[in-house]
Structures are given as structure tokens and as C-alpha cells.
Amino acid sequence: MPESLNSHFDIVVTNPPWTRLRPVSIEPDKKAEELQHIAEINIEFTNIARRVLRARGLEKVAAKYSNPDNNPDLPFLWRATEWAKPGGVIAMALPGRIILKQSETGKIAREAIMRGLAVTGILNGSDLEKTPVWANMDLPFMLLFARNSIPGSEQPFHFATPVRENHLSSRGQFRLDYQSADALTAEMVIARPWLLKALAVGTALDVEVIERLPKSTVSQFWADNKLTSGEGYNISPNLKQHGASDLFDLPDFQLPTSGFMVDFGKLPEWKDRHNRKTAHAPRNEGLYAPPLVIVPQTPRESREDPKAFISRTTAVAFSKSNYGYSAGADPNGDLFVSALYLVLHSALYQHHCLMKSSRQGASFRTILKEDLDGFPFPDPRELTVAQRKQLLSFVHALEHDSTKPWEEIDKFVFALYGLTEHDAGVVRDTVRFCGPYRSVRMLSEQPIPPEEMEIFRKYLEDMLQPLFLVTNQRVAVFAYPTLNQWNDPWRFLSISLVGDRIPNMDHVLRRLIDEVNKTTASRIVFHIPNGGLILGIINQRRFWTRSRARLCSLYIEQHHLSAFPIPS
Amino acid sequence: MMKIPGFFSGVRSYQLPHPDVPLRLILVTHLAVAKAFELLREQPPTGFQLSAAKEDEITRQLQWILENRLLRGNEVPGFDTRRIKNVVRAPEVSNYNYQHPAKKPDLVLFLLQRESLPLLHSHDGLFAECKPVDKKHPIGQHYCDQGIRRFVIGDYAWAMRDGLLVAYVRDGRTIEKNLVPALKSKNRRRPLGSPARPTSVQGSRSSDRMESVHVTTHKRSFLWPFDFGNACPIRIYHSWHDCS
Numbered sequence: 142m143p144e145s146l147n148s149h150f151d152i153v154v155t156n157p158p159w160t161r162l163r164p165v166s167i168e169p170d171k172k173a174e175e176l177q178h179i180a181e182i183n184i185e186f187t188n189i190a191r192r193v194l195r196a197r198g199l200e201k202v203a204a205k206y207s208n209p210d211n212n213p214d215l216p217f218l219w220r221a222t223e224w225a226k227p228g229g230v231i232a233m234a235l236p237g238r239i240i241l242k243q244s245e246t247g248k249i250a251r252e253a254i255m256r257g258l259a260v261t262g263i264l265n266g267s268d269l270e271k272t273p274v275w276a277n278m279d280l281p282f283m284l285l286f287a288r289n290s291i292p293g294s295e296q297p298f299h300f301a302t303p304v305r306e307n308h309l310s311s312r313g314q315f316r317l318d319y320q321s322a323d324a325l326t327a328e329m330v331i332a333r334p335w336l337l338k339a340l341a342v343g344t345a346l347d348v349e350v351i352e353r354l355p356k357s358t359v360s361q362f363w364a365d366n367k368l369t370s371g372e373g374y375n376i377s378p379n380l381k382q383h384g385a386s387d388l389f390d391l392p393d394f395q396l397p398t399s400g401f402m403v404d405f406g407k408l409p410e411w412k413d414r415h416n417r418k419t420a421h422a423p424r425n426e427g428l429y430a431p432p433l434v435i436v437p438q439t440p441r442e443s444r445e446d447p448k449a450f451i452s453r454t455t456a457v458a459f460s461k462s463n464y465g466y467s468a469g470a471d472p473n474g475d476l477f478v479s480a481l482y483l484v485l486h487s488a489l490y491q492h493h494c495l496m497k498s499s500r501q502g503a504s505f506r507t508i509l510k511e512d513l514d515g516f517p518f519p520d521p522r523e524l525t526v527a528q529r530k531q532l533l534s535f536v537h538a539l540e541h542d543s544t545k546p547w548e549e550i551d552k553f554v555f556a557l558y559g560l561t562e563h564d565a566g567v568v569r570d571t572v573r574f575c576g577p578y579r580s581v582r583m584l585s586e587q588p589i590p591p592e593e594m595e596i597f598r599k600y601l602e603d604m605l606q607p608l609f610l611v612t613n614q615r616v617a618v619f620a621y622p623t624l625n626q627w628n629d630p631w632r633f634l635s636i637s638l639v640g641d642r643i644p645n646m647d648h649v650l651r652r653l654i655d656e657v658n659k660t661t662a663s664r665i666v667f668h669i670p671n672g673g674l675i676l677g678i679i680n681q682r683r684f685w686t687r688s689r690a691r692l693c694s695l696y697i698e699q700h701h702l703s704a705f706p707i708p709s
Numbered sequence: 710m711m712k713i714p715g716f717f718s719g720v721r722s723y724q725l726p727h728p729d730v731p732l733r734l735i736l737v738t739h740l741a742v743a744k745a746f747e748l749l750r751e752q753p754p755t756g757f758q759l760s761a762a763k764e765d766e767i768t769r770q771l772q773w774i775l776e777n778r779l780l781r782g783n784e785v786p787g788f789d790t791r792r793i794k795n796v797v798r799a800p801e802v803s804n805y806n807y808q809h810p811a812k813k814p815d816l817v818l819f820l821l822q823r824e825s826l827p828l829l830h831s832h833d834g835l836f837a838e839c840k841p842v843d844k845k846h847p848i849g850q851h852y853c854d855q856g857i858r859r860f861v862i863g864d865y866a867w868a869m870r871d872g873l874l875v876a877y878v879r880d881g882r883t884i885e886k887n888l889v890p891a892l893k894s895k896n897r898r899r900p901l902g903s904p905a906r907p908t909s910v911q912g913s914r915s916s917d918r919m920e921s922v923h924v925t926t927h928k929r930s931f932l933w934p935f936d937f938g939n940a941c942p943i944r945i946y947h948s949w950h951d952c953s
Binding site for chain 1: 715716717718723728731732733734736737740781786787788789790791792794821829911912914
């Protein structure tokens with residue numbers, strides 16, 4: 142586009158190319174040449190962004206900006222700000238990685254967008270990839286809407302994530318519940334780089350849980366104690382090679398086909414397995430020193446599958462498909478690796494990955510080292526004697542018992558991290574119903590079974606009750622009978638003062654369902670004429686968790702308590 | 710199916726005033742404060758004596774009990790972390806026009822993020838001033854001029870419709886005998902936003918150690934920032950507790 146057309150357009154709508162620039166040649170010289178060419182292009186990409194940011198007076202942001210990963214999409218966004226008139230509208234289809242990335246470059250790029258462009262809305266389609274909603278789109282995507290101006294620091298924008306429902310998405314449709322959309326500001330997103338990811342998967346309650354966690358992290362702890370961690374060796378025979386003599390005699394880690402234990406003595410030695418003397422990145426021998434936790438990049442779907450392995454006494458080589466945390470440099474090394482091993486098997490760690498990992502819950506099923514590094518990690522030396530004993534017994538049970546004490550492990554870890562039972566409930570619900578796996582999606586879309594509805598009903602009643610007891614009243618929450626024989630699209634609860642009679646609402650509810658189905662809402666609340674409320678929720682298990690009951694209670698407290706006058 | 714307005718237009722920067730703090734939650738908070746005083750009377754920390762303690766000491770103890778014990782236990786039903794994020798003492802907040810960035814209300818109960826509402830989160834909570842009311846601290850000068858007035862002029866809770874004043878009562882002071890005439894006095898009526906007579910809140914409990922919660926409404930004369938117009942009146946809830 143010629144410069145003469147700069148500031149020419151009222152609206153710029155684009156779907157730029159997303160595919161990262163990569164060399165296509167295999168032959169080393171040609172590949173090097175292509176890499177050099179790509180690097181030059183990426184410098185130009187960076188310059189475009191810097192030029193725009195500087196023109197907007199954002200010198201400091203421009204100085205640290207670097208176009209992430211040779212991706213071609215962001216340069217189009219920055220060029221769009223030059224094509225559009227000041228205050229004009231920009232709407233773009235972009236890869237979801239822009240809001241999901243947690244790498245330093247990714248965070249800086251996101252900050253630049255938030256500071257340099259008045260974002261007005263983000264429709265996050267990261268849960269809709271590989272559906273007819275966008276046919277043949279295999280990547281998480283987002284639609285970005287913005288005004289071509291610098292945003293006010295407290296100017297909120299809409300952030301909405303359609304929930305994936307297979308019966309809708311298979312028809313190219315999705316539900317966008319405006320009640321679950323969030324109003325966020327650029328400052329909030331910059332201060333919490335994980336916020337968009339967390340809200341894409343969970344709710345405001347998950348954000349509260351994250352903020353309650355200890356601030357110290359695995360990486361800080363490992364660094365403070367001068368311990369070693371990193372990705373395993375990388376052979377890459379076509380890349381520059383280095384001597385790998387430190388690896389020769391080490392057993393070479395392989396993921397066991399079953400179980401949580403590895404017999405390191407039976408593993409083949411590195412030199413025998415690979416039959417070579419060099420590797421592109423053999424890594425420092427300290428990385429492989431025991432005691433050591435090895436964490437495969439692919440955590441596998443089931444809770445029953447191991448997420449990490451301990452080697453207490455044997456130095457073990459492991460490939461770049463794994464991350465390692467060695468505590469060999471510290472006399473408390475056994476305690477450190479045991480603590481790390483245990484917390485990596487907790488529901489809290491699964492929750493952390495869902496909330497913060499740019500990969501988990503977003504197309505990929507792997508974890509990055511930054512996900513592990515960023516997990517909160519209280520100093521194990523501060524555990525009481527009883528806690529240490531318990532920790533070691535859980536580690537032993539994980540490694541040896543056929544039935545793992547998952548519930549007890551989770552409780553122990555929740556307590557260790559200072560979380561309440563309510564926080565724990567949020568974590569459990571999110572892990573159970575928001576995981577990136579098909580099995581989880583199927584589960585979360587099922588109709589609500591009676592026993593889960595009863596848990597929801599009771600939680601809601603228990604949470605509301607104190608607000609009524611304080612005025613010597615009592616509230617009662619009842620499940621409204623089903624309207625049809627089976628599989629109603631909505632289920633209802635009545636909320637009334639004890640003693641009040643709820644009239645038969647069948648006719649009204651049937652009509653109401655027809656109406657609300659047009660709005661795409663997932664929840665409705667309406668006042669019963671002579672007192673009380675009817676709460677309607679879509680008949681899917683994911684909307685009937687304890688966390689959702691808590692959100693419903695907060696919503697009712699905020700907006701609908703007028704249905705229950707306080708007696709004089 | 711996409712019927713969401715606003716992706717192109719954004720959200721109004723925030724809404725003012727913020728929604729009410731539910732009255733029932735204020736009543737629960739009153740009971741939590743009463744419970745905290747009960748603990749300070751019956752199980753005082755070493756070296757602490759409620760009847761002799763100064764204002765700051767009482768506030769410090771009060772915040773500690775509310776935040777670390779009551780909010781995290783089940784001693785006062787409804788007063789818990791499911792709806793209240795934390796109780797903070799003297800957080801720095803700006804006044805209504807951001808000219809004074811470091812105003813320090815005695816206590817703030819920050820509420821859990823209220824769903825989907827564009828709010829100023831640092832100004833969304835139940836803001837409380839805590840004042841002694843006794844012989845040494847005349848109610849007009851302290852409770853009214855340094856307490857109520859701060860809400861009226863937009864130092865605190867300027868985005869809210871509700872505020873809380875906790876009185877540390879000694880020497881037999883009562884709302885009826887002392888607050889009512891102070892609010893009626895000619896030279897204070899206007900600076901305090903022309904409040905009507907305090908009324909007891911329906912459903913509020915009292916005991917020989919605390920009065921029922923009373924409420925007064927005060928006009929505010931400042932302008933909200935960003936063209937939101939005149940600030941709405943504020944309801945101030947009076948939570949009086951015996952500290953003798």
C-alpha cells in the first residue's frame with residue numbers, strides 16, 4: 142500500500158497472514174541463507190511497529206519492542222494504524238497467540254498493542270479452532286476491534302470468549318453470553334500478562350485464586366539456591382555440533398509405558414542409544430545430576446498418568462522433549478525435588494497450566510518451561526516436621542501405590558499454598574470442566590445429573606442464607622421440576638423465603654425458554670410477582686458447578702435482593 | 710447468533726456511581742465488627758486493653774481480626790472470602806478529582822470483582838472511617854468533621870453510594886443523645902450534606918454493647934470526573950460499639 146494512502150481509510154478490516162516465517166530448505170547453506178533473509182525481514186517487521194509506537198509518543202515501548210517469532214500478523218496490525226484515519230476503526234482476525242503468549246517477547250508485544258491502540262473489543266475464539274465456525278482454521282483465533290487512537294489508561298474493552306458447544310459449533314454457530322463477557326482495561330492486562338488466558342478458560346473466581354497464591358516461583362527458588370534447570374539435550378545432527386562426553390555414560394531417560402517409576406539402571410546409556418559423540422546442545426552436566434525431577438513436555442490427559450519422574454541417586458540424561466530440575470547442588474536437594482514432584486501432580490498445578498500456559502487449553506497439549514518456572518513454590522525448608530513427613534509419604538504413594546491418594550494430595554497442596562476450601566472448589570471445577578481435552582468437553586456439555594444439581598442448589602442456598610439470617614429470615618432454594626420428560630435445554634431453581642409458596646410457572650417458563658434461546662444467554666433470573674426469584678441455567682454440567690453457584694449468588698446479591706424485602 | 714453490541718464502540722470507561730453494596734452485606738459487616746469487639750474484650754492481645762486503647766491501636770486490632778480471623782473462618786456467617794476479597798487498613802486512594810492521590814481511609818472491605826461491570830476496582834468497596842466518640846473526642850469535631858465530612862467532600866468512597874462509620878464509644882455516648890444533635894447543628898448541617906435524622910436500619914440487631922446500624926443520607930456537592938455529572942448522595946451507615 143503506497144504511503145500516499147496513509148490516514149486514508151475510515152475502516153480497515155483485515156485477515157493478515159499468520160504463518161511464522163521459516164526456512165524451507167534442508168541443505169545447510171541454503172537454510173542459513175534463508176534464515177538470514179528472514180532475520181532481515183523480521184527487523185523490518187520490528188521497525189514498522191517501532192515507527193508507529195514512536196509516532197504515538199511511546200518511545201520506551203518502541204525501544205523494547207521486537208516482532209515475536211518472525212510472525213507476519215502484527216506488522217499488518219501496525220500498518221493498519223497507518224492506513225486508518227485517526228479515530229478510525231480497525232478490525233482484524235488474528236492468531237490467539239497474541240493474547241495467550243507468556244514469553245517475554247510476547248508480553249512486550251501485547252503491552253505495545255494495549256498501550257498503542259484503543260482496543261474496544263476482543264472476541265476470543267481460542268476454543269473454537271477446528272470447528273465449522275471458521276472452517277479449516279486449525280489454530281486458536283481472535284477477532285480484534287480497535288479505534289485508531291491511544292487508549293485512556295482506564296478505558297475498558299469487551300473481552301468475550303464463546304464457550305465451545307459441539308452441537309452448535311458443528312453447525313458453525315456459537316453461544317456468546319454477554320453476561321459472561323468481561324470489561325478489562327489495558328492496565329489490567331499489562332499488569333497481569335496471564336489475565337486474558339485465565340479469563341479465556343475460567344472466570345473471575347479463577348483470577349482471585351491466582352492472586353491469592355504465594356508470589357515465589359519455582360524458577361526464583363531454583364535460582365536463589367543456585368540450582369540447575371533446563372530443557373534436555375538437543376542432538377539436531379544438521380546443526381552445529383559440540384562434544385557430548387558428559388552424556389556418554391548416563392542412562393538415557395525414556396518415558397515408561399506405564400507407572401510412575403523408572404528403573405534408571407535398566408535404561409540404555411546415551412552413547413549406546415545414539416551411537417554418536419556430539420550433540421547440538423548437550424547442556425551442562427549439572428542439569429542431569431541427582432536428585433533430579435524430569436518433567437515430560439507432554440503431560441498426558443489423565444490424572445492417573447505421571448506428570449514427572451524423580452531420580453534420587455542416579456544422574457540421568459534426558460532429551461529436549463523433557464525439562465529437568467536438578468537439586469544436586471544443595472544438601473536439602475531430596476526435599477526440594479520431592480516437593481516439586483508432589484506439587485506437579487496436584488490439581489493446583491493443572492489449574493496453573495490452564496490459567497497461564499500459552500499452550501494448555503489453546504490448541505497444543507504440551508507445556509513450556511516458562512509454565513513450570515512460573516508455578517508458585519513455597520520454600521520447602523519452611524515446612525514443619527509433620528508436613529515434611531506427610532509430603533514424603535505422598536511422594537512414596539505416588540511412586541509405589543496402585544491407588545493414588547489424589548484427594549489427600551490436593552488438600553495438602555491447597556493448604557500449603559494458603560487456599561481456602563472455596564478456592565479449592567474453584568480449582569477443582571475449572572480443572573474438571575475446562576480442560577483442553579475432548580473428553581472434558583463432552584463431560585461438560587452433558588445434562589446436569591440430579592446429584593450435581595443438588596450440590597449446586599445446596600451451595601447456593603448456603604451462600605445466600607447468612608444474608609437472610611441477619612434479618613431473622615430464611616431463604617429456601619428448590620429445584621424446579623423438569624418441564625419435559627427428558628433433557629430440558631434449561632433447568633430452573635426457585636429462590637424464596639421459607640413459607641412462601643411458589644406458584645406454578647410451567648407456562649411462563651416454556652415461553653421464557655423460547656425467548657432466552659434467542660438471546661444466547663446461559664443464565665436468566667426473573668422476579669416472581671409476589672416475591673422470590675426463578676433462576677434458569679442452561680442444562681449443561683459446566684454451568685452447574687460450585688463455582689457457578691457462587692457466581693450466581695454474587696449476581697443475585699448484587700442485582701436481585703430487592704425481591705426479598707427486609708421486614709420492619 | 711452474535712448480537713453483542715459494543716465490540717466496535719468499547720465500554721463506557723466505567724459506571725458511576727458504582728452499584729449499591731447490598732444492605733444485607735452491610736448488616737453482616739456490622740455483626741463482624743461487633744464480633745471483633747467481642748474478641749477484643751474477652752480475649753485481648755497481650756498488652757491491649759480496649760477501654761484504654763487509642764484510636765489507631767483499636768483500628769489496627771480490628772483490621773487484623775476482620776482480615777485474618779473472621780474473613781477466613783466461619784464465626785460470622787456470610788462474612789467470608791466468597792464475597793469479600795480482603796479488609797485493608799489505610800490503603801492509599803485518590804480523592805474524587807485525583808488531586809490528592811494518597812487519601813487513607815481507616816478500613817476498606819474490598820469486594821470480589823463484581824461480574825462484568827466496568828468499575829474502578831480500587832474504588833469499589835465498603836469504605837469505613839473509624840472514630841472515637843467520648844469525652845476527649847467531641848462528636849462534632851471528630852466523628853462529623855473528620856469522619857462524615859470526608860465522605861461528603863469526596864475524599865473516600867466517591868464512586869460509591871454507601872460508606873461506613875465505625876464509632877469507638879465511651880462515656881455513654883449514643884446516636885440518639887449525641888449524633889442526632891450534632892447532625893442538626895446549624896453550622897454543620899450544610900458541610901455534612903444536609904442529612905436527615907439517623908434512622909435505624911430495618912432488621913439490624915443491637916445489644917448492650919452495640920447499637921443497631923443507623924443510616925443517614927448526605928448530599929455531595931462535587932462533580933464526578935469524566936463528565937459523569939454531580940455526585941449522587943451517599944448513604945452513611947453508623948456502626949457504634951462500646952469500647953469502655
